[in-house]
Amino acid sequence: MADRVRPSHVEGWIVELRRKGLAESTVRSAYTILRAVLDTAVRDGALAANPAAAIRRPRVTAKEAPHLTPAQVAELLRAADGSRYAPLFALLVHTGLRRGEALALQWSDVDLVKGILRVRGTLARIDGELTVTEPKTARSKRFVPISEPAERLLR
Numbered sequence: 001m002a003d004r005v006r007p008s009h010v011e012g013w014i015v016e017l018r019r020k021g022l023a024e025s026t027v028r029s030a031y032t033i034l035r036a037v038l039d040t041a042v043r044d045g046a047l048a049a050n051p052a053a054a055i056r057r058p059r060v061t062a063k064e065a066p067h068l069t070p071a072q073v074a075e076l077l078r079a080a081d082g083s084r085y086a087p088l089f090a091l092l093v094h095t096g097l098r099r100g101e102a103l104a105l106q107w108s109d110v111d112l113v114k115g116i117l118r119v120r121g122t123l124a125r126i127d128g129e130l131t132v133t134e135p136k137t138a139r140s141k142r143f144v145p146i147s148e149p150a151e152r153l154l155r
Contacts, residue, residue: 005047007054010034014058024060031058087153094150100124101140104132110146110154117144 013034017027035052042050068076073093080086091102100122109118119142121132135141146154 005038005051007051010052010055014055024058028058028060031055090153091150094147094153095144097144098122101135112146112151112154115146115151117146118142119144 010031014027014031017030022030031052035050035057038047038050038052041047077086077089077093080089088099088102091097092099095102095117097105097117097119101119103123104121105117105119109120111118119135119140122135122140123130124133125131126133
């Protein structure tokens with residue numbers, strides 16, 4: 001019965017997932033899992049060939065992350081002025097760091113002489129506890145230049 005699965009069945013299943021409104025990344029992950037399961041079936045002799053292997057892996061369209069306009073940034077900083085979050089918002093604006101990255105910074109990550117910040121981790125809530133974890137990707141570990149406004153803020 002498993003040998004009756006054809007590439008057209010896999011394509012139809014992908015079309016159905018898209019029709020249901022699933023995100024492109026979810027469809028791609030589902031395909032990847034199906035292909036791995038069918039690869040195992042081929043390895044174990046349950047299938048002669050993997051029908052998913054004949055189908056091109058679904059693509060995920062890269063989308064630009066939403067961002068604030070300069071006017072919205074100025075409004076945000078004005079609204080935060082005087083609050084305990086004002087320095088954090090200003091640091092985020094002037095460095096481009098993610099919130100968790102900024103909250104995980106330690107003074108040992110700041111080099112004002114060279115004008116750089118070292119991003120080594122991110123602050124996350126895990127099981128109700130705040131914990132510094134590894135960044136999601138290797139590229140997230142990086143050095144970030146410190147602008148003049150960010151330097152004034154840090155000093």
